[in-house]
């Protein structure tokens with residue numbers, strides 16, 4: 100198969116698909132022939148993103164933190180595309196706050212979206228994959244798991260939990276023909292920091308640069324992460340990308 104049809108006939112759900120890495124992934128997987136269901140909360144944004152992909156895109160407003168919304172999303176994809184072969188657990192949020200001062204809302208959102216969200220999606224979609232005889236689950240992690248940024252500690256902890264969950268899930272699904280891949284990305288250009296208070300963000304960026312956590316000249320375009328996901332999904336059945344660490348480098 101050529102690159103243009105490497106994923107032909109496969110149905111993919113990408114969560115958090117309206118912007119950033121999720122949108123880039125949806126474009127790359129659709130260009131490789133997949134039918135892509137784009138999930139995100141904001142209906143207008145997700146409709147616009149799916150419209151770009153023509154018949155290969157389906158907009159489904161879903162809140163991954165809400166199990167009923169996830170179930171309804173699965174039903175919508177089943178009606179439109181007949182089933183699901185691939186789940187890309189990409190949706191996540193990071194809220195800037197010292198751990199000792201985190202608000203209940205920020206705590207709940209990060210755990211609900213970043214950790215419970217992928218679990219809701221896995222629980223709803225694995226039966227679809229089993230019906231089709233196999234599939235792929237790709238979980239998006241962050242290299243902040245290895246070196247947590249101060250003020251993003253809860254975010255990093257949810258990603259560390261997702262990594263542990265991925266290892267257990269891989270063993271549980273080995274007999275079902277379902278592969279589990281973890282893509283651990285370094286800093287990327289996206290709207291991840293868009294909602295942060297500018298003054299707090301400026302202080303955080305200063306601290307991260309001083310502490311060697313972040314080099315502003317060294318960030319990944321979202322397309323590079325999308326390509327890593329495509330690489331994992333296009334390995335032949337006898338191979339599995341278990342963990343792929345993708346880091347930016349200075350040109």
Ligand SMILES: NC(=O)c1ccc[n+]([C@@H]2O[C@H](COP(=O)([O-])OP(=O)(O)OC[C@H]3O[C@@H](n4cnc5c(N)ncnc54)[C@H](OP(=O)(O)O)[C@@H]3O)[C@@H](O)[C@H]2O)c1
Nearest residue numbers: 115117118119120139140141162163191286287289290291
């Ligand atoms: N950016 C980085 O530097 C970086 C580095 C390493 C790893 N990552 C990981 O890459 C993934 C994507 O990050 P990004 O930077 O591309 O983020 P982003 O630009 O902020 O986009 C986040 C996407 O997730 C959606 N989303 C948020 N909450 C949701 C929910 N409850 N249900 C469904 N969709 C939801 C957003 O749409 P709505 O708000 O409309 O729902 C949006 O489409 C995340 O898992 C992140 O941890 C990012």
